[in-house]
Amino acid sequence: MLMYLSQDLLEEILCRVPAISLKQLRSTCKRWNSLFNDKRGELRRVSISQVFHCDGLLIYINKGDTMMVVWNPFMGKIRWSQHIDRDKTHYDYVLGSYQDDKSGNTSYKVLRYMFWGSKKNLEICELYSSSWRILDVTTDCTFYAESTRASLKGKTYWFAFDEKDWQIYMVSFDYTTERFGSRMSLPYQFPIGSYKTVALSCVREEKLSVLLHLRDTSRKEIWVTNKIDETTQVLSWNKVLTLDYPDLGRCFLTGLSFLFDEENRKIVCCERRMSEDEAADWVYIVEEDNKVTQLCFGKCNDFDTLESDPYLFGYVPSLVQIEHPRHKTKRGD
Template sequence: MISDLPGDLFEDILSRVPAISLKRLRSSCKRWNRLFNNKEFARKHLHKAPKQSFFLTVTKDYYIYLMTINHRGIRSIQSKGELSPIDCERIIISEVFHCDGLLLCTFDNKTRIMLWNSFTGQTSWGIQPFCTSHTYALGSYQESRYGNCSYKILSYKDDSVHEFAIYEINSNSWRILDVVNSNSWWWILDVIPDFKLLYTCTYVSLKGKTYWFASDSKDEQLDMFLVSFDYTTERFGRLSLPFNCPSGFPRDATLSVVSEEKLAVLQHNNTWGKEIWVSNEIDGTNEVSWRKVLTVNDPKRDIWFTIARFLLNEEKKVALCCETCIFNFNTTMKKLYVAGEDNIVNLMDYGETSTLGPIILDYVPSLVQISRSVAKGK
């Protein structure tokens, strides 16, 4: 039996098994259960196991659903069920951000923050929001002392005055370089960015870094580009886009990730079409290059304005697009559609929603653990 194998070989084999399959084995024996609770094994599994991609969407009633695309026959979207923390009451979701299988959720107009691994059930409610007008992102970094993978939250507001703050999750100690509030648990970053973040609700995590669209703060005539934040060095970097896009039109493009390995960008090339570009695998040591993989023709519509998000299955050359069609100041309509290189578009009405922007995001289940110093759920 596999459980009779030497420890190192046993761990190496299981670290290459997808998370969904491992969950079925967890109750098989105490040895396996202990292994799944081991942080070092969780780190190995994150890097070695095949990625099983699903997508999450937030409904008009603020429920989070796990979904997948059925590629057999007529393409369709299938629900895998609702996701809900076991230790919380009914709450109003403001934002959801995904990194390494962890979900960073803000609730009740950003007055509460929860860090949640919906796969293992772990939650943390012990994080004090920095400011209700800020947006939050989650990223990973390598601890300098032991080389372990830990996590930080970046809080930011980018308008006429740049405000960035860091919250270290896996530590009981807090560093404050610039005290804004004597009771603050946040560390203010000592940076003066030379950029302005654009359309800040479109941002993604890839290999621990966070990426946004941005424009040059000194020369607004320059095309927009991508900005990344490295949670290890706590520095920002720039990446070029594969197309020219004036910084005054940030909604002409949107950002996504592919298989937790690559970036993808979607550009509106005209009124009815979109082009999707995919980067090479980004590992922090190579330059970014792009190639166009898909052109999507939008379903015909009669609307005032749309905000698009998308997810891409690069292997099958199929894109899931989500748009909010704004009819007036009070009513919006979400539309989901699946489109492929065959130009067959399967359109699904998603219903009215009270939120301005649609929330869909790529989700890969993982065994990543939340620090016990802040975790309050099992």
């Protein structure tokens, strides 16, 4: 009988059920419903300095860069990583998928790198592991725009620039080969100083989209790539929308993220505006006719209490187990 199944076996069975059917299963019994309970209460104790999303999994780095937390909101599971070494503070963390040759299943790795400084400072670990190993990998570029990173189809993408000519482009890291790919051009090439804002996003887990805002114009352009899969060799770009919502005035921007609804041709942008005495987080919903809806999600006068910049991502429910089936971890492991 189902009531006598072990917790591990029950989780294994439910992981094989299509995600669209899981909502109905929550009403089966209290025990099944508890498997999907939300554990946001645990995360309220974490002051966040970084967040990254991949395939329905979230990575948080706490304020002070002392701990990494992996969270599956749909499964209600949290993995508290071991504390980060003091000499590894001020590193960035991203997550990506790869195909495990032994099991044939999709697995995940966490990449840790220093945003500023030598790109030799690259380390990686399996999602189930707390053991980091140094990668013998270098790249001849400098990462740009810390918050604009995206993982798609087993790769993480960044904006980058060449310190010789300061031209901006995209670069990707492959989690299967653990190597960086060749440079990818943006819709148009300008030196880094020509851009007021750049941002990167995924479209329906199939394409990449960029927001480009040049300094000599108030307009922001949204470009989308062709569909990306294992056989894609070259990215082609198509401009889909031009935005022209209110300028910052005397404020300056500390972060911008966006989502593009390709079917309804709408954009949702999120940004933090900073002035000398106030910070405010704003969301803009822009429709195809350039109709703009503005929403303010709070203002702050104490900059010391600010956490990470607001960040938008397209969330897809995930059944990925963030704890190894044979080695359940406790907080602090």
